[in-house]
Amino acid sequence: MQKITGGVTAPKGFLAGGLHCGVRASQSKKDLAMIYSQTPCTAAAVYTQNKVYGAPITVTKNNIADGMAQALICNSGNANTCNADGVEKAEAMCQMTAEALGLAPEDIIIASTGVIGAVLPLEPIAKGIRELAPQLTAGGGALAAEAIMTTDTKAKEEAYTIEIGGKTVTIGAMAKGSGMIHPNMATMLGFLTTDAAISAPMLNKALKLAVDDTFNMVSVDGDTSTNDMVSIMANGMAENPLIEEEGADFDAFLTVIKEICTSMAKKIAGDGEGATKLMECTVNGAPTTPLAKAIAKSIITSSLTKAAMFGADANWGRILCAIGYTDGDFAVDTISVDISSPKGNIHVCENGAGVAFDEEVAKNILLEEEIHIQVEMNQGHGTATAWGCDLTYDYVKINGDYRT
Incomplete structure (x- = not known):
């Protein structure tokens, strides 16, 4: 296992980007992030256990029920939580992203973070998605990591490689979280990408095992967020033998997932709101x-x-x-x-x-x-x-x- 530079675009076949679309008042702060895989991915996610949860969680659960996804859209500045039209707008964001990338709406993972109970404006997001999709690049991971920040003082991203089945597999990640951090499943928002070839059930198992010992062991203020989510997409472009069961290859994959989640969990804790230590x-x-x-x-x-x-x-x-x-x-x-x-x-x-x-x-x-x-x-x-x-x-x- 080796730590490398980069984040969600470090694995083969992933593009990303971020920009300011207008959800947040400050034009100096990016507020829309997108990740896209050039090939379909197996996908998994874990979610907040708060009984009050954001509309994006409802929509993402439905979209990846088949264990597949190919892109992710996330806005900051507004959580799209406790809104009567929340699900409708989250589905609309998926539709807009799908049209911009030539995908089906159910191929999209969606997340939102920010103020709870404020109505989400779709107009700036629609404009932002149209602008952002053509700008996605293999170097855009840092822009995406910046766009999901709220009270974070620094962007959080990480990448590792590991040899599995004679092939080099890469895992990248980005996360946000500074306040309202006391997870009961995952934490804040965390997005992982990998070029590993792994079945959806085994990807789901690896993510849950990793999260339980890492993101689930973080607390900044004792408040479990309404929008906590950690997701992972795996596009198989490393061409390692497909991981379909437990064994040496699964153990190696789990080891690196735990390592990257541990690193990100520590970054979140260290960047807690107002924290000095x-x-x-x-x-x-x-x-x-x-x-x-x-x-x-x-x-x-x-x-x-x-x-x-x-x-x-x-x-x-x-x-x-x-x-x-x-x-x-x-x-x-x-x-x-x-x-x-x-x-x-x-x-x-x-x-x-x-x-x-x-x-x-x-x-x-x-x-x-x-x-x-x-x-x-x-x-x-x-x-x-x-x-x-x-x-x-x-x-x-x-x-x-x-x-x-």
Whole structure:
């Protein structure tokens, strides 16, 4: 496996682009992205479990029910959620994209992100689709990644290659997410492309397995979005032997999918709204892996722990508190906690009780931009890692006037 430059257009046969069409008021911000495969793809997606969900999710579920797609359209600035005409407009966007690319409407994956409850204007999107389709290029992945951003401070894209069946397979990705991040399936928006030859059922299985350990282990603010979606399209142009069942080739493909999703998940957590620090929490020795996941996510979701990380305060009691209110059957008196960063490591808790440590050393460790919390439970073999960020004044500022 090798990391390479690029994003969704790194795999063979994928073109992409992005532009400002007018959904967002600021003309300096792109708000329409498109991805197109030169050949049909097997496709899969995972979606938010929020009972309030965007119209694009309804339409995408219908469109890829057959496990096939060939293009993706996504707008930012408006979530197309909680609108009476939402499904109608999402279907219209698919129709417009299909006409521009010479495809059928059901070949299109559609996503939207932005303000909830605002009526989606179709006129600028229609104009934008007509302009964007002829502009798609093999170098347009970065433009597409920029066009799906909302409060993100930076575009997020990644690409890897791996040898499968004697062929070089490439996987690319782009994602957006900064606030309203507490996934229960995937997170924010994430779009993956690959030139691997893989059946739709196995593609779906790989995506779900990868998402469960990566995007599902991210939290910025504890709010599960209405529009969360992670999708993947595979066009087979790498010409590897078709992956139709579990085995060495599937394992290799899953390994690289997990790697790229892990990288993107960390980018999302580190770019949380107002964040100054990436928090990574690893729980080892839990009675079960599901319990390890729940504890790790409980810690990185704790507002008090997040605030302490912002203030460079080694208030380890808040970590124990977050462990303690996690649902599950486990003991507390065997738990130890370490906090580390590039500046070093400090042991703050042993057997559920505090130990003496140098507060000045701890502060210097916590002033770094990436903080790791290590929890050892000594009660089994369950292990998990979750990612989050600190809680700052700017988070409230950003969300206090997000709509207006």
